[in-house]
Every structure is written in C-alpha cells, then in structure tokens.
Amino acid sequence: MRQRNFAAAIGGWSARHRWWALLIWVVFVAVATVAGNAVGTAEMERWEALNGDSREALRILDEAGFPRVAGEFVLVQARQGSLTADDPRFRQAVLDVKSAVEATGEVQNVRTPYDPEPSPVTQDRRTALIRFEMKGDAATAKDRVRPVLDAVAGVQRAHPELRIEQAGDASSDLLINEAIDRDFMRAEQLSIPITVGILLAAFGALLAALVPVALAMTAIFAATGLLAFTSQLLHVHSLTANLMLCIGLAVGVDYSLFYIMRQREERAKGRDPRRAIEIAAATSGRAVLISGITVMVAMAGMFLTGSGIFMGFAEGTILVVFTAVLGSLTVLPALLSLIGDKIDSRLIHGTVRAATGGRITWRRVLGVRGGESRLWSAILKPVLRRPGLSVVVAGGLLAALAVPALGLKTGPESIDDLQGDYSIAETFKRINSAFPSGTDPAVVVVKAADVTAPEFTARIEEFKRRALATGQTNEPINVVVNPDKTVAMITIGIKGTGTDAVSEQAIRTLREQVIPETLPGAHVTGMTANGMDFGEQLRRSLPLVFGFVLLFAFLLLLVSFRSVVIAITSIALNLLSVGAAYGVLVLVFQKGYGESLLGFRSTGEITDWVPLFLFVILFGLSMDYHVFILSRIREAYDSGMRTEDAVVTGITSTAAVVTSAAIIMVAVFATFATLSLLQFKELGFGLAVAVLIDATIVRAVLLPAAMRLLGDRNWYLPRWLGWLPTLSHGDEQEKERTPALVG
Known part of the structure; x- marks a missing residue:
C-alpha cells in the first residue's frame, strides 16, 4: 500500500500559497514567543x-517552612609554618573578619573558633573556618554578597601573612554562575556567525546562507515559547534553553540545507522554480520528516531515566526539533518560492574567486558537477572496488577507538569540574x-x-x-x-x-x-x-533508555525503508560511531591526552550524566545524515538503478550538503567545548568528534562498503511484513513521466 507523500503535499501547498504560509509561520512564532514570555518558563524546584x-x-x-539561607565561609590559613590559631596575630585577623562582615549589615550568626560554640580549626591549628549566613532569602543572597566579599578582601590586604578567602552559597552563585553564564553567552554568540560563515562557504550566496539560520532561530524562538507552556506540567532545568539553542541551530540549519541543496540541484537540471520545489519537498522534505521523527524518538528516551533534569532536557529538545521540522516543511518552500533564483545571488560582485574564475564554495572544493561530487566519487571507487577490505579497515579503526570506552569511569559533578582561573x-x-x-x-x-x-x-x-x-x-x-x-x-x-x-x-x-x-x-x-542517588538512578535506567532508543529507531527505519537489513545495519553503524566517540572521550578527558591543547585538567573521570546524554543526542543526530543519504540511495534504486550504482549516486549527490552540515555541527558543538565547566567541555567535544567520525568514516566508507557487500539483500523484507506501508523516497509525478531505468 503506497502512502501519500505528506511532506510533498505540505511543500506544494506552501509554494502555491507562499504569503499565507509565511503569515501563518510569522504569527505562530510571534504568538508562541509573546505568550511564552508572558507565562514564563517554570523551572524545577530543588528537589525535582x-x-x-x-x-x-x-x-x-x-x-517544612525552613527559612532558606545562604551559608558562607571564610578560610583563615597561615602562610608561615609557625603561625597558628593560638597566635595573637591569627586571632586578631579572625576578629577583624568578624567585625568587617558584620559591619556590612548583610550577615547574621557569625561564628569563629573563639566563640562559645566554636567554628572548626584543624588539628595542627594552622587553619580555621569562620561561618556565617547571609540575611534574607537565599535566592537573592548573591545580589547582596558583594560588600561582604569586599570586606573580606580588605582584611586580607591588612594581613598578608595569612590566607583569608571567602566561599559559600551566595559567593559561588555570584562569581561562578555569572562566569558560566558569560561562557554560554560567548558560545552562543560565536555559534551564529560561525554558522553563517560556513554557509557562505557552502553556497557562495548571502541569501542561501541567511535563510537556514533565520529559519533555525525562529524555530528556536517558537520552541522556547512553547516550552513555557509545557514546563507548567513538567518543570525544566535552567540549562534547558542553552541546550535547545545548541540542538536547534544544528538540526534547523541541517534541515534547511537538505531542502535548499535539492531545490538548487533541480533548478540546475532545468526544472522550473515550482517544479524544483515540489521535487525537493517530495524527496528532501520526506527525509527531513523521517529524520526529525527519529531524532525526537531518540530524545524521548530521556523520559525513561526518571531524572527531572533529563526529562526536562527531553522536553526542550523534542520541542525545538519539532519546530525545526515544521518550519522546514511549511515556511521554507514558501521562502524558496518567494525568493526564487535570487537565493543564488552573490554576497558582492567582487566575491573571492578561484583561479578559474568561479566562487570558492564547498561544491567547488568537492568538485560538484551536475549534482554529484567528483571528489567523493574518487573516494568511493576504491571503497566499492574492495568493500570487504574497506569494512575491515574502517570498522577496525572505529573498533580500536572504541576499546578505551571499556574502561569508562564516571563520577559525580564536583568543584574540580570548574576549569579556568x-x-x-x-x-x-x-x-x-x-x-x-x-x-x-x-x-x-x-x-x-x-x-x-x-x-x-x-x-x-x-x-x-x-x-x-x-x-x-x-x-x-x-x-x-x-x-x-x-x-x-x-x-x-x-x-x-x-x-x-x-x-x-x-x-x-x-x-x-x-x-x-x-x-x-x-x-x-x-x-x-x-x-x-543520581548515579544509581542512571544505572537502573540505562537498559531502558538504550532499549527504547534502539527498538524505536529500528521500527522507524524498517517502516521508512521497508528493509530489515537497512534497519539493522543502520543501528550497528550508529552504535559503532557512538562507541568510537566514547573511546576518544575516555582517552582525552579520563586519560588526559591533549589536556594542554584543549585547556583543561583531567579529573580521571567522565561526569556521570554525560555518556547517557551523549548516546541519546548522538543516536538522534547521526540519523540526519543517515536518513538523508539512504533516502537518496533508495530514490535512485526505486528509479531502476542497481544497488551499487544507487549507492554511488546517493553518496556523491549528497556529499556537499553532508559535508556542510557536518562542519556546521562540529563548529557549533566545538564552541560549547570552550566552556569553563568540564562536563560541558566533555559534551561539546564528544558531540563534535562523533559527528566528524559519523560524517566521514561511517558515511563515506563503512556505509557504502557494507551496502556494496550486501547488494540487493539490502532491501530484504520478510513476506510476513509485506503489510508495511510503502513510502516513496522520490517524486511520484516524476516517476509517472520517466520510464524506469534498466540496470
């Protein structure tokens, strides 16, 4: 039973009614954003x-109604071996600290080692602790702690023979959280211009570079607005919005790339503008839909962790992928219809040119002619000539990279995770x-x-x-x-x-x-x-999450491509890619190789939540390329090509977009590897490495070699599964006009 191409229907309507499609999208984004801001995102309580x-x-x-207060500490430590808490100079410094902090009017319950209920002193009497609380609610203490920090700093200047330093709830909120917020802001500010720059290199045209970013950002705005409503039912962690930006920018730009590249390819073949959009909708649009559903299913696996933080992450990432898919299927065809061939307009007439006179773009670097890459064709020739050797070499390399993952050691977050000055x-x-x-x-x-x-x-x-x-x-x-x-x-x-x-x-x-x-x-x-308790919960939920993601990914691929073999090999390749990423993560962050290059100090462990989160994100995102390439291969195969020829056509025709999309993802994730918290360095680095491995070794070598070895067995479907719907990966109108090729 052949199913109607839903993506083609939506894309066709959008192209024919472009102003309505644009108006509906603008209103949707505006209403979601304004209403979301009015409602406000409900962040989880501490216990959640x-x-x-x-x-x-x-x-x-x-x-229970306990007053929530922020506790603070002042460390007083002798720099000289002979100075102890019994020395008058030490005692005077402690009393000066007490007087200075009390004089600010912001503290209460100050306790020193010399009080009736003394604060602690080390056994060697060289280090003492002064305890006190900030007045008022703990949530606002960070706004009032600066005078206290200045007072303690003043005492330190008066007593250079001692180390006098303050730390605590309010001071860490002020100093650490503000620094981390600045880190995220810097990473976010870097992500967008880097993405635009890569798209300029990919397309060589300003509009073609700006449209994907604009679509991704509006999708992120809409998703953030929707999160305000869903968070009333399931509260979210404060970092959810940062994660949504990272994932939303990556997938939103990818989906637009898939669509725009196919539309431009069809125009280059001489199709009229509307027909080119229809074909792009029927092919790349369907690939975007399948890929988006697969990513959302993978993200949904986090709901099974039972962790409030992970469940909130799942909520936010699913929303941003949903809006990115929605925008790609609806408003993008309208934009392409409105802009037309102007989307190929150069940035400036004097754009940098290659020696031959053409603009320098990824398509030129990859030798793309007639929609296919000569560079990737050259790479594929030896791979397809010796597929067995290619599988052994590439698979062996990834397996070797994955071996260190067997020694993966995780640990909870700690103060050692804060890297930097x-x-x-x-x-x-x-x-x-x-x-x-x-x-x-x-x-x-x-x-x-x-x-x-x-x-x-x-x-x-x-x-x-x-x-x-x-x-x-x-x-x-x-x-x-x-x-x-x-x-x-x-x-x-x-x-x-x-x-x-x-x-x-x-x-x-x-x-x-x-x-x-x-x-x-x-x-x-x-x-x-x-x-x-967090670690124990993760250990209990790991089998559930892995099983859920693998099972539903298998079912989605099975339904999409009507092949048991494709579904199994796809999952095997993704697992190999994830395993290699885990191994590299262990080598770098657990073993410490490359510490100086990446600017961190290894703690000998990987933060406990990172591996599970990496698996879910990577398994979902890797499907972007996989589904896109497989859809193109299946499209060629359904048109009458032999499997080997279809593999060559599918990979060479998608080389430019896969290369561009991978570079964008690597760049976006790499910016998050510059953050001060080690766990985010691990996450950004792990994602960047995995995407790089996935888009090169896996998609350029292992996938074509495996499909070459399997031949027509790639499309095997047991008879008892014949009831599955048949989803077309090509354009039905085109098939009706063009007789099938005989391989």
Whole structure:
C-alpha cells in the first residue's frame, strides 16, 4: 500500500500559497514567543532535580517552612609554618573578619573558633573556618554578597601573612554562575556567525546562507515559547534553553540545507522554480520528516531515566526539533518560492574567486558537477572496488577507538569540574582539604508529630552517638527544627572528600545501619547522597533508555525503508560511531591526552550524566545524515538503478550538503567545548568528534562498503511484513513521466 507523500503535499501547498504560509509561520512564532514570555518558563524546584532518598529528603525540607539561607565561609590559613590559631596575630585577623562582615549589615550568626560554640580549626591549628549566613532569602543572597566579599578582601590586604578567602552559597552563585553564564553567552554568540560563515562557504550566496539560520532561530524562538507552556506540567532545568539553542541551530540549519541543496540541484537540471520545489519537498522534505521523527524518538528516551533534569532536557529538545521540522516543511518552500533564483545571488560582485574564475564554495572544493561530487566519487571507487577490505579497515579503526570506552569511569559533578582561573574554586578545594565534608555535610531529615518531644530528642541524641561511633562521621553535628516542630534537619560531617568511596560508605552506613536503629523513616540528602542517588538512578535506567532508543529507531527505519537489513545495519553503524566517540572521550578527558591543547585538567573521570546524554543526542543526530543519504540511495534504486550504482549516486549527490552540515555541527558543538565547566567541555567535544567520525568514516566508507557487500539483500523484507506501508523516497509525478531505468 503506497502512502501519500505528506511532506510533498505540505511543500506544494506552501509554494502555491507562499504569503499565507509565511503569515501563518510569522504569527505562530510571534504568538508562541509573546505568550511564552508572558507565562514564563517554570523551572524545577530543588528537589525535582534529585532522585531517590535524597529527593524525598529535600522535598520534605522545602515543604517544612525552613527559612532558606545562604551559608558562607571564610578560610583563615597561615602562610608561615609557625603561625597558628593560638597566635595573637591569627586571632586578631579572625576578629577583624568578624567585625568587617558584620559591619556590612548583610550577615547574621557569625561564628569563629573563639566563640562559645566554636567554628572548626584543624588539628595542627594552622587553619580555621569562620561561618556565617547571609540575611534574607537565599535566592537573592548573591545580589547582596558583594560588600561582604569586599570586606573580606580588605582584611586580607591588612594581613598578608595569612590566607583569608571567602566561599559559600551566595559567593559561588555570584562569581561562578555569572562566569558560566558569560561562557554560554560567548558560545552562543560565536555559534551564529560561525554558522553563517560556513554557509557562505557552502553556497557562495548571502541569501542561501541567511535563510537556514533565520529559519533555525525562529524555530528556536517558537520552541522556547512553547516550552513555557509545557514546563507548567513538567518543570525544566535552567540549562534547558542553552541546550535547545545548541540542538536547534544544528538540526534547523541541517534541515534547511537538505531542502535548499535539492531545490538548487533541480533548478540546475532545468526544472522550473515550482517544479524544483515540489521535487525537493517530495524527496528532501520526506527525509527531513523521517529524520526529525527519529531524532525526537531518540530524545524521548530521556523520559525513561526518571531524572527531572533529563526529562526536562527531553522536553526542550523534542520541542525545538519539532519546530525545526515544521518550519522546514511549511515556511521554507514558501521562502524558496518567494525568493526564487535570487537565493543564488552573490554576497558582492567582487566575491573571492578561484583561479578559474568561479566562487570558492564547498561544491567547488568537492568538485560538484551536475549534482554529484567528483571528489567523493574518487573516494568511493576504491571503497566499492574492495568493500570487504574497506569494512575491515574502517570498522577496525572505529573498533580500536572504541576499546578505551571499556574502561569508562564516571563520577559525580564536583568543584574540580570548574576549569579556568576561578579563585573561589581553589578556595573551596582548600576548605574541603582542611575540613573534609565541612562545606557539604550529610543532611538527615526526620519528620514526626513533634520532633522536640523528650522521647524524640533522646532518639536524636542516640543517633548522634551511634553515628560518631562508626568512625565514618565527625563533628560538628547541628540540629535545626522547623517552625511547626514537625521536621528536624540534622547536619553531620562525613569522612572523605565528599565524592570518594569513603564518603559514599559513610552515607550507606547512615542509611543502612544508624538510621534504621535510631530514626527509622528518616531520609538523607547532601552533596554525596545526591550524587550517589543520581548515579544509581542512571544505572537502573540505562537498559531502558538504550532499549527504547534502539527498538524505536529500528521500527522507524524498517517502516521508512521497508528493509530489515537497512534497519539493522543502520543501528550497528550508529552504535559503532557512538562507541568510537566514547573511546576518544575516555582517552582525552579520563586519560588526559591533549589536556594542554584543549585547556583543561583531567579529573580521571567522565561526569556521570554525560555518556547517557551523549548516546541519546548522538543516536538522534547521526540519523540526519543517515536518513538523508539512504533516502537518496533508495530514490535512485526505486528509479531502476542497481544497488551499487544507487549507492554511488546517493553518496556523491549528497556529499556537499553532508559535508556542510557536518562542519556546521562540529563548529557549533566545538564552541560549547570552550566552556569553563568540564562536563560541558566533555559534551561539546564528544558531540563534535562523533559527528566528524559519523560524517566521514561511517558515511563515506563503512556505509557504502557494507551496502556494496550486501547488494540487493539490502532491501530484504520478510513476506510476513509485506503489510508495511510503502513510502516513496522520490517524486511520484516524476516517476509517472520517466520510464524506469534498466540496470
């Protein structure tokens, strides 16, 4: 049963009613953006970003009415070996800090080592910690902490023999988050001009370069507006918008490239403008639709993680891919119909020319003539002449790159992830080194009818005693009760660095031994517990996510190309590509090869959420090229070509667009590898490397060699699946006019 070409129908209508199509798109984008801004994106609560026991603990705390305050620390450390906390100069410096911060009027509950309830001092007495809280709500503390930072800096200048540095919730929000925001802004500002520059090189024409970017940006605006509405049901992380820009720019430009390149190719063959758009809609438009659905299905796999952060990422990326596909199928044909051949107009009449007098574009560099690339034809000849050897060499190379992935070691986010010249990060490290878990203790949350009742306070005291007796926790232990006296929050120091096995064992001991015997029903949160619960949730969800993405990708490819073999080989090639990307990621970020070149310091681990996220994104995005190339191969095959000839035609005719699209994706993702947070360096680098591998080794060597070896078996479909719909990858009108070729 042959199905109607939905993309062709939409594209044809859009080209015939271009002003209506443009008006509908403009109104859609404007309404979504304005209404979205009015509603506002609902960001997730703190507890929604967590998992398991720590999620429940933080939810109870947030609902208990505890005042949310920002805690701050000032480290006072001797630079000279003989100076200790017992020295008058050390004591005076501590008292000066206390006086200076109190004088700002912005702090409360200042505690020093010399108070009746002292703040901690190291055993060698060379390092002390001053604790205090910012007045007012923690959410706005960063706006009021600057005078406090200046006051501490003034004391440091007066006491050069000591190291006096501040760190904490408000100061890190001010200094670190602002720096990260600047990083993202810089990356975003770089992405657009880089993309336009690459498109200028691809097309050699200004309009052809600006249309894809304009379409991608309007799709991003619309998706961001829609996110405001969907986020009311499923709250999102603050980084979702940044991710949407990255993915939206990459896929939005890709989809426009697929469409515009085919329309220009048909015009070069002598088709009239409307006919060229109709053919582009029927071919590239359908490829865009299939690719977009595949990408969205892959992104949907993140819903199965059970993680609020990942689910929000899935929500945002699906919306931006949906709007990019929608724009490509509807408004792009209208724009091409309106602009016509002016889309090929040069930037300036004196555009840079090659020695032969032509403009320098990717099509010229790749030797594109008549829609096919002579360069890629030359590359394909030896590949198709010796397909077995090509599969062994290329497959062996990717397998070798994937081997290091077997030693992949993941770990939670930590202060070590902040790369670059951030003095506050070094301060946090010094505090954690001197006072392990001093800034991030375990937080035990217990709920009862009255936590101040004598029998309950006795149980809390027993908890303290048993926790300290394990040897895995340490003072100070503080108990805070909410106004209703229904929830007690117990903070307790734990041994280790907060992210190592020692700290994790301390959390397990509290949960499995101490709490059941003293405070049954209590929950544990805190940095260490949060990381453990998040990692455990990821490990449980990995099989579900991988299975979901692979199964639905298989089904989509099976339906799209009516071939079991194509579906299986496509998934195998994508997995090989992802495995190679994982291996390179391990070599660079875990083993540390290329640290100086990329400007980072390896922590010996990959951030725990990166591998899963990379798999989902890469599996989806790699389908862009794969579906586009396969659609062109199937189109040629359906027209009567032999499989080998169809492979050559499909790959050489898509070389220019695949090369341009890959370079754009690599460039966009590479800008995100310049961010200060190591996890985003890993993500940007991993995406860039994977796309590069996918668009070269996989699509130029492995795919054609494998299809050459399989021959007509590529199109095998069991008889019992004959009921599947037949989707045309070519133009039906053209088939009716042109007799089939005999191979």
